[in-house]
Amino acid sequence: MAVVLDNGSLVVEISEHGAELTSVKNKETGYEYMWEGDPEIWGRHAPNLFPIVGRLKGDRYQYRDKTYYMAQHGFARDSEFEVIEHSDTVARLRLNDQPETAAIYPFHFQFDVVYRLTSQDTLGIVYVVTNTDTHDIFFSVGGHPAFKVPLESFNDYYINVDPRRKYPRAKLVGPYLDNNLEDYFDSTQAMPLNREDFRDDAIIIRTEGNPTSFVLSKETQSHGITMTVQDAKFVGIWTPYAKEAPFVCIEPWWGIADTVNADGDIAHKYAINQLSPAQTFTGSYSISFF
DSSP states (O other): OEEEEEOSSEEEEEETBTTEEEEEEETTTOOBOBOOOOTTTOOOSSOEEOSOSSOOGGGEEEETTEEEEOOTTOSGGGSBOEEEEEOSSEEEEEEEOOHHHHTTOOOOEEEEEEEEEEETTEEEEEEEEEEOSSSOEEEOEEEOOEEEOOGGGGGGEEEEEESOSEEEEEOEETTEEOGGGOEEEEOSSOEEOOGGGGTTSOEEEEOTTOOEEEEEEETTOSSOEEEEESSOSEEEEEOOSSSOOSEEEEEEEESOOOBTTOOSBGGGOTTOEEEOTTOEEEEEEEEEEO
8 A cells, every 4th residue: 555645746645655756757747756666677766775784695684692583674565554644645554573573673662664755856865773672783784775867868867966075885796795895986077878888787985974965867957856965974876787777776774785705693793883871863865856
């Protein structure tokens, strides 16, 4: 079932499955900004990543001498959320721990995804993780929204990153992070979309918790988006290298894949978030559509 927001300018649809943003349309023009989710190419629109981002080594981790198995990006994207709040401009969806999650993630938690139309052209997204356990919990969280980029003009699109500077760039070996290969991403000029740049998977920029904006558009400025990330540690840019995919993802992450030398203990995991009992973590970003 779709949860709909409508402020007279934008119509936003959110699925209770995964609390996933599935559609953003301009009411006047009918233009759709989000990727349609064709399963022949990539069957998702904007999955929410929790309680891990990326892949664990061997798809497993240890906690208190017990091994748990979890697939890439965690289970929230394939879970049913409950709608806690809904109005014309706000939707809050919630996932609590359940017996089936305890089998792969032995923590009590509350995970809320909040969508809010903050202006005529801007959608805010907030992740709220609450520790409902009696001891510390460990987690990562992030977004994976895919924005439509027509194939016939794919290489005419570009991404601008602001502030314009050289950012540390995290690099992957296969699905894992290798901090010994760290490079730089130069945002002093625009990055034209080029599939060859994604041969080795996502381009990962270390935003290091600083406010950063990403503009996806083309020279004519006919349609595009501006994503402003408030405090994420990383932002990934991705499109499938091996397929002619008419979309690009801009992904704010509070966490990242295991390193190549990870020991498997979730408490030692690189860039993991640790939250004390009854405490709350908040991460946010916004998307403006033009």
